[in-house]
Amino acid sequence: MSNLELREFHSFLEGVIEETSREQRFSIEQVVGIILSKHPQRLDRIKNEVMALGLRALVRNNCRAKVSSTNNGADMFGHYHVGKRVSVPYKDEKGKLRWDKKRRTELSFEDLDEIIARWDDRRPKQSRDRKDFDDISRRAAPYRDVARTIGEALEMAERDGR
Structure with a gap:
């Protein structure tokens, strides 16, 4: 057209x-x-x-969307205001800031750190998303050395009653 x-x-x-x-x-x-x-x-x-x-x-x-129709197991992100895919910042080969969409269950600890760091660059007003990611980071922190992804860390936290 x-x-x-x-x-x-x-x-x-x-x-x-x-x-x-x-x-x-x-x-x-x-x-x-x-x-x-x-x-x-x-x-x-x-x-x-x-x-x-x-x-x-x-x-x-x-x-x-917050709820997945294809998720077979328990949804560890269910009570957070986090979409099924999350925008994750990264630097391309020229050093320019870009954004990638990743499944929330596959977020790495580095991804979470980058998301939170981008919010630290913004005004201090806390959004609901920021509060949720801060809570996710807090709950997942004890499992950084044993979990591959944030999703696994949240499963471990749930199992341990955290």
């Missing part, structure tokens, strides 16, 4: 949004319904891009 087609669709979409919100409160479902029922030809021209956008949104939502 060309930039012209994309701009054209955005203008069209803006018009549909404006038109529907004049008559009543704004509703995403109503806008989607109008496009699907009254303007399928417009959607047909950009369906690949719309599908790619939708898939990216689904992947992001899945990575942020």
